[in-house]
Amino acid sequence: MEDHEILTKFQDPASRNLAFNQLVRKYQSKVYWHVRKMVVDHDDADDLTQDVFVKVWKHLENFRQDSQLFTWIYRIATNECLNFLSSKRRKFLLPLNDVGAELAAKIEADPAIAGDAIELKLQQAILRLPDKQRLVFNLRYYDEMPYEQMAEVTGTSVGALKASYHHAVKKVEEYVTRHTEE
Amino acid sequence: MKTAFKLDAHPRRPRPLLSEPPAGYFDKLPTQIMARLPQAEASATPGWRWLSFLTPALRTGIASVAVLGGFAASFYMSGSAPLVPRSAPTAALDAVPRTELVGYLLTSGARVENSDLAVLTAAHPGIAKGFLHVSEDEVNDALDAQPSEDATYL
Known part of the structure; x- marks a missing residue:
């Protein structure tokens, strides 16, 4: 079902549930992996993904279609992730690096990555980036999202996003080089 | 000397190497999300939906008036109706x-x-x-x- 069709059906109370169910089925995987890349842990990603769609439900009626539906959903998901990580830091009084280290430890424990030393170092490097820079890195490197669309998701200018991504790549390359044996 | 790592030279994956969610996760997720939606609450109280169209300041004002009115009404009622009959x-x-x-x-x-x-x-x-x-x-x-x-x- 196309986005405009979902939105039209959502406006009608009789078909609202059906339309929203279609919306969830269409975007759940993308939202989940977007969130999972940020919080690493599946249970956290599961909670946040559900929270994202509950928020989408609450605000979809007021969605003005100034941007694409998916970009709008991504923006909600991004804010949920950043709020989650920042509240985690506040709750446990953790400095920035400790949350990165905690996420890196979860990556190390993940059996999917076992045996791939370079990939492990790459993930550790990415998880040590500040949250917002990591978000920019993920959107550009993994999702290959155009900068203009990233600007809509993050509310940041294209120029600032390019600079942020450039710095993120440098940091990642330096970290992997430094921590990889000959 | 170590060889410098270059991201462009590293095989790009669509996402990091993380374990997949449990089997059937995406089949069950829509049902779990639909169960969490506040639609029952919204449909049960259609008389209050107009509140959502008001500005937060106006809603706060209405709430304040309602609370003060409640106090005034309870005060009036307690004053006009003696708690114990005269006899x-x-x-x-x-x-x-x-x-x-x-x-x-x-x-x-x-x-x-x-x-x-x-x-x-x-x-x-x-x-x-x-x-x-x-x-x-x-x-x-x-x-x-x-x-x-x-x-x-x-």
């Missing part, structure tokens, strides 16, 4: 068996003075009719026998 003292006393009343007066340490009786009968002229079985002459004789300072209440 309550005598009615309540009538309901108490005489033996219990006597027992209370004897054991509680309460002392009923002549002045108490005088004030009570002045406030409620008919209160003694139910239990004071004496004639008017007997009452007058008893009053004439009282010291003058006690008789001033009558």
